[in-house]
Amino acid sequence: MMYSKQIKFVTIVLSLLLLLFSLTQxxxxxxxxxxxxxxxxxxxxxxxxxxFMGGGLFEEIIWLANPLCLCAIIYFWKNDPRAISLSLLASALAVSFSFWSEILGAESGAMAKIISFELGYYLWISSILILTIGILIHYKMTVKGSLQS
Known part of the structure; x- marks a missing residue:
């Protein structure tokens, strides 16, 4: 059980640190x-x-990965299994953005062609994936531990 708490702590801290570092890139x-x-x-x-105020509905949907992660962290901290679905949804949104070729370039609705994804994007997606993987490992260990008891 102690190992499970360590996984939870390391997962949350590493995820948040990667997110904060991504914001500098x-x-x-x-x-x-x-x-x-x-x-x-x-x-x-x-x-x-x-x-969405500038016409970026799809950009807004991708951005929702951030509050979903925050909610997943809160649920994870409280041992609420809803953290699993929220983190999986956030991961799916973040990964789906890597398939985009254009993004809203101006409020007029004009699109900008994505030339490349940079370190900040990869750190952001890594923070979400680490959170998701840590949550899955934690709950797998929790379920496995309760079955053995």
């Missing part, structure tokens, strides 16, 4: 209007919450 390089622009993770993280 660039997330994307896009081409908008013939000009190449680098997008900071910090900007995407905070502007994502209001993306």
């Amino acid at each position: 660039n997330a994307l390089i896009v081409n908008y209007g013939g000009e190449t622009k680098t997008g900071a993770s910090f900007d995407y993280f905070f502007m994502g919450a209001i993306a």
